[in-house]
Amino acid sequence: MKIAVCIKRVPDSETRVKIASNGKSLDEAGVKFVLNPYDEFAVEEGLRRGEVTVVSLGPAAAQETIRTALAMGADRGVLLQTDTVPADGYEAAQALAAELKPGGWDLILFGKMAIDDYNQQVGPMVAELLGLPCVTAVAHLEIDGSKGVAEREIEGGIEVVEFPLPAVITADKGLNEPRYPALKGIMAAKKKPLEVKPVQLGAGAFEVVALTPPPERKEGKIVGEGPGAVPELVRLLREEAKVL
Amino acid sequence: MSAILAVCEQRDGTLRKVSHEVVTGAHRLGGTVEAVLCAAGAVKGADQLGKFGADKVVTLTNTAFAKYNPEGCAQAIADRAKAGGYAAVVFAASATGKDLAPRVAAKLGVGLAADCTDIAADGGTIVATRPVYAGKALLKVKVATKPAVLSLRPNVFTPVERPKAGTAETVAVNVAAGRVIVREIKAAEAGALDVAEAQIVVSGGRGLKEPANFKVLEELARAFGGQAAVGASRAVVDAGWRAHADQVGQTGKTVSPTLYVAVGISGAIQHLAGMRTSKVIVAINKDKDAPIFKVADYGVVGDLFEVVPRLTEEIKKLHG
Numbered sequence: 001m002k003i004a005v006c007i008k009r010v011p012d013s014e015t016r017v018k019i020a021s022n023g024k025s026l027d028e029a030g031v032k033f034v035l036n037p038y039d040e041f042a043v044e045e046g047l048r049r050g051e052v053t054v055v056s057l058g059p060a061a062a063q064e065t066i067r068t069a070l071a072m073g074a075d076r077g078v079l080l081q082t083d084t085v086p087a088d089g090y091e092a093a094q095a096l097a098a099e100l101k102p103g104g105w106d107l108i109l110f111g112k113m114a115i116d117d118y119n120q121q122v123g124p125m126v127a128e129l130l131g132l133p134c135v136t137a138v139a140h141l142e143i144d145g146s147k148g149v150a151e152r153e154i155e156g157g158i159e160v161v162e163f164p165l166p167a168v169i170t171a172d173k174g175l176n177e178p179r180y181p182a183l184k185g186i187m188a189a190k191k192k193p194l195e196v197k198p199v200q201l202g203a204g205a206f207e208v209v210a211l212t213p214p215p216e217r218k219e220g221k222i223v224g225e226g227p228g229a230v231p232e233l234v235r236l237l238r239e240e241a242k243v244l
Numbered sequence: 245m246s247a248i249l250a251v252c253e254q255r256d257g258t259l260r261k262v263s264h265e266v267v268t269g270a271h272r273l274g275g276t277v278e279a280v281l282c283a284a285g286a287v288k289g290a291d292q293l294g295k296f297g298a299d300k301v302v303t304l305t306n307t308a309f310a311k312y313n314p315e316g317c318a319q320a321i322a323d324r325a326k327a328g329g330y331a332a333v334v335f336a337a338s339a340t341g342k343d344l345a346p347r348v349a350a351k352l353g354v355g356l357a358a359d360c361t362d363i364a365a366d367g368g369t370i371v372a373t374r375p376v377y378a379g380k381a382l383l384k385v386k387v388a389t390k391p392a393v394l395s396l397r398p399n400v401f402t403p404v405e406r407p408k409a410g411t412a413e414t415v416a417v418n419v420a421a422g423r424v425i426v427r428e429i430k431a432a433e434a435g436a437l438d439v440a441e442a443q444i445v446v447s448g449g450r451g452l453k454e455p456a457n458f459k460v461l462e463e464l465a466r467a468f469g470g471q472a473a474v475g476a477s478r479a480v481v482d483a484g485w486r487a488h489a490d491q492v493g494q495t496g497k498t499v500s501p502t503l504y505v506a507v508g509i510s511g512a513i514q515h516l517a518g519m520r521t522s523k524v525i526v527a528i529n530k531d532k533d534a535p536i537f538k539v540a541d542y543g544v545v546g547d548l549f550e551v552v553p554r555l556t557e558e559i560k561k562l563h564g
Contacts, residue, residue, distance in 0.1 A: 013494055013514055026377065037495060087385055088355035089346075115494060117359040117383075118376050120337075121346035121356045128350035133315070133423040136343045139488070149427075153489050155341035155438040158430040159312070164423050173495045174488045206355055209371065209384040214520065217539050222532070226546040227554035232560045233526065233542055240542065241524045243503045244562060 001050030001106040001143075006096055006123070007039040009058045009065035010116040017213070024208045026116075033061065035068045038111025040178035041171035042228060045141065046109050047073045048176065057092055059083060063194060070189035071181030077194040087117065088204025093125035095199050101130060105166055112137045112170040112222065127168035135161050139174040247276045249330045250390070251321055251348075253340050254281055255312075255429075262336040264296045264403035269396045270334045271297040271406070273365045278302060280324060282317040284310035286414070287397030290296070294410020296403055308421035311429070312340050313539040315422025320348035322418070325352060330391045334363075334371055337395040338440075342411045345395045354389035359498075361521060370394070378494050378517030388534045398440060398499040400521065403474065408431045432489065439490055444468050445501045445522070447475035447492055449515075451508015451529065451548055455485035463508060467559040475499065477509045493518035508548050511536030528552065 011017075011026065012034045035043075046052040052074040056062045059081065066077035080095055080213040100108060108130075110123035127134030139158075140151035146165045151158050153172065181189070223233045238244045250270035252263035263279070270277045279298035281287050284307055293301045304320045306313075325333050325348065333348065335341040338358040349356040357363075357372035361382070364371050370392040376383045376392070387394070439445050446468075448461045458474065465472035476486035478493050492499055494514040504522035509515060511527070511534055519525070520539055527540035528551050537543045544551050 011377065013378060013517075015377065015380075018379045019381065024319055026381070030496075085382065090349065090353070090355035093350065096325075116377055118359055118360045118374065119356070121349065124343065124346040125350040128318075128347055134347070135314075135424060136346075137339070145328060151430075152339070152343075154429070155441050156432045157435065158489075159339075159426050160428045160430065162425045162427050173491075200313055205388040206357070207386040207388065211376070212382050212384070214379060214382055216373070217520070217525070217541070220525070220537065220539070220541045220543060222537065222543045222545060226544075227550045229290060229544045229546070230554040230558055232553060233544055233555070234562070236542055237503070237524070237526070238562075241503075243524045244559075 002104060003046040003050045003052050003107045003109065004057045004100055004103060004105045005039070005042045005052055005054050005069070005109045007043065007054050007056045007065060007069055008036045008114045009033050009056065009062040010036045010114055013037065013115055019211050019213065024211050026211070035065050036111050036114045038113060038171055038173070041070045041173065042109035042111050043072055043074060044176045044178040045171055049073050049107065051112060053078065055080065055096065057085060057095055058234060063196070066194055067189050068181060069138065070192045070194070071185040072179055076192055079196045080199045081192065081196050082199050082201050086201060086204035086206065087208055088206040089119040089121040089131045090125060091201045091204040092217040093122045093129060095201055096122065097126045097129035102128065107166060108132070108168045110168070110170045112172050123168055132166055132168050133163045134168040135163055136170045138169050138173040141169065141174045141175060161205070246329060246331045247278055248273050249325055249328060249333045250277050250279045250298065251335045251341070252279050252281045252334060252346070253336060253338060254283050256288045257285065257288055257529060258293065259287050262338050262398050263293065265398065265401040266334055266336050266396060267298050268403045269363060269401040270332070272363055273332055273370060274514070275331060278328070280304060280321065282309045282313070282320055291412065294408045295405050297406040297408055298410050298433065299408055301410055303414045304417045304419050305414055306419060311426040313421055313426065314343055314347065314424045316419045317344055318351060319419040320417045322348045322351035325391060326346055332392040332394060335395040337397050341395050345393060345454045349393040352391065352393065355390065356391055357385060357387050357394045358371050360394055361400050363394055363396070372554040375521070376401045378514065379520050393417035397498065397521070399501060404523030430442065439473045439475040439499055442471065442473035443501055444472035444503045445475045445492065445499055446472055446505045446507065447477065447509060448480065448507045450479045452480065458486065460549065464552055464556045464559065467556045469563045477515050506536050507552060509536055511539065
């Protein structure tokens with residue numbers, strides 16, 4: 001199977017968020033960047049099913065992210081290089097769709113979302129732009145010839161979804177157990193083809209007004225120690241917080 | 245401000261409660277609110293949408309819409325959105341809404357402001373606020389598209405009753421069912437509430453020591469009389485103690501219940517990402533320096549195996 005996996009370079013989930021002086025973006029000084037965790041599930045799924053090309057949209061430094069996927073075992077990489085990825089997910093979707101369109105892919109995989117912008121949209125948008133069927137947030141996948149069955153978690157249950165290939169799938173946690181790149185893979189990744197293509201993205205229709213820290217939760221209190229504190233806790237929940 | 249299209253949800257012919265939030269949120273943008281549903285026939289509870297401020301309730305019917313039909317619903321909603329000249333199309337960031345909203349946005353050729361915790365109309369412009377970087381920052385954007393396509397984080401937009409006469413109409417739509425077909429829904433165990441939708445969530449972490457001990461949390465959840473769900477931290481899900489469906493946090497579900505009780509959870513940043521927008525947070529932990537106490541409104545330091553059963557007893561008294 002010929003598989004494309006779209007991946008993103010994101011700040012590590014442990015990152016302490018510091019707002020840049022423009023008040024609109026992340027201060028990237030000292031931030032460690034990683035392969036988006038949900039994309040790891042997508043890469044792993046691709047590796048188990050066929051020949052994998054990873055495609056990433058991002059700055060020059062995203063080459064490292066692509067090398068991580070190559071070290072996991074992907075065959076080749078393409079970086080659509082752009083200095084900035086706008087807040088408007090449709091811009092990213094259009095750039096990726098233009099790259100993927102002539103590929104003749106059997107399967108295009110994404111993570112269900114990126115843990116930086118939480119946009120949760122680029123995968124299904126690419127599917128729409130390419131006219132391909134799409135199943136999102138897939139936690140279990142079976143493919144038999146040109147037919148697939150996917151399971152996705154919904155509130156209070158699991159949806160079982162049938163679809164034909166070629167298709168776009170976005171991966172949720174639970175789809176598989178992503179491998180760690182082995183030393184041999186890391187060495188091999190250095191020699192694998194990585195093509196860099198500059199792209200021009202539109203500014204998009206989302207104008208960033210501000211990036212701010214979340215509102216501080218007001219200072220909480222330790223009600224007490226041990227089970228003896230429970231009656232006071234319940235009183236506070238009833239009378240002060242009014243949630244019981 | 246011209247009209248707002250509020251995309252509501254049904255399952256098995258019954259309106260899903262998150263629809264009340266969508267209509268309430270849509271109302272914040274001013275203008276008239278048109279609630280729209282995709283269904284196979286009449287939807288039980290759709291008449292309530294007028295109570296929450298829908299000026300009009302439109303049910304788009306097609307035999308393919310008995311279960312969620314991704315491609316057919318996306319086409320029907322996009323057609324409606326194009327024809328109506330709406331200022332905004334508002335979805336719930338539910339499992340269905342997260343799947344449907346990007347499809348509709350792409351058909352309209354615009355981006356999606358996903359999982360918003362606040363929306364407002366500033367003059368003619370829609371401004372959306374959404375958590376990013378695992379809830380460690382809020383991004384405020386002006387959405388200049390016509391229409392603006394937005395999805396709302398569940399449990400954040402508390403439904404407000406503002407009764408309207410609310411006209412209702414049913415329109416049979418002729419769209420193809422498409423290629424992506426939901427064959428069945430495997431239901432979770434009967435009566436189990438989903439953590440993303442429950443008003444009260446009681447979550448457990450490694451402090452529970454072993455999977456069987458989750459029964460103390462299940463008993464507490466039961467004491468709340470059907471309003472509470474049991475959640476879990478990543479550590480215990482990865483250890484196989486609880487299902488991934490119950491996981492709260494960055495690689496699990498994002499929850500905003502009225503009351504979140506964190507039991508034996510230290511409060512790793514990835515867990516906080518999933519629950520920090522809860523209205524009231526209670527932490528029970530034996531380590532008084534656990535980071536969870538920094539976000540908790542109320543904390544009890546102590547052995548959870550003593551504190552939780554006592555809490556269950558007190559809650560039972562209230563509900564008894």
